[in-house]
Amino acid sequence: MADPESVQVYALLGSLNVLEHIHIAALDLRQLGVDEVVSVPITVRNCQIESLDASFLTFRESVVFDDCHFGSVFCVSTYFMGGARFTRCTFDGHVTFECGGHNQPPAAFSLEECSFHEFVNFFDCWYPGPVVVAGCRFHAGSNLLGNVGQPFEASFAVPPMVVDTIDAIDLNGG
DSSP: OOOHHHHHHHHHHHHTOEEESOEEEEEEGGGGOBTTEEOSOEEEESOEEEEEEOTTOEESSOEEEESOEEEEEEOTTOEETTOEEEESOEEOSOEEOTTOBOOOTTOOEEEESOEESSOEEOTTOEESSOEEEESOEETTOBOTTOSTTSTTSOEESSOOEEESOBSOSOOOOO
């Protein structure tokens, strides 16, 4: 049985589509999906989230995280059809966007002014829409532009816009 705090969090996201100024031990966005599809926009601001899981979901609307602090993030096979934006976020633990992306133009997948303390995994991602990485720090690197020539390198229909980003994002592996 879900604890009362979790029930309240999912009720707020399901009705208002916004979470602000709370600490969440585990945010499992799969709780919002119907047949693994989330059809409402999601906005999360100024929250501390120890674990975020949005794996195996298709988001038809935008997903926005502003000024959040994360432990681990699992977005395995997550399709951000309406785009995703992470702005001024800090990521302390493991982050994976593996086998995901799928943002539909003109919706962008955007990482802006974020700090990642562990490796960020983009293994086998596909981005038909724009990708923006601006002002980010990848302390342990990323394979966003790595694995070149491999069948699992991230693919982009539009060349990604990468500006003012520190550390290697062209590492191999995943």
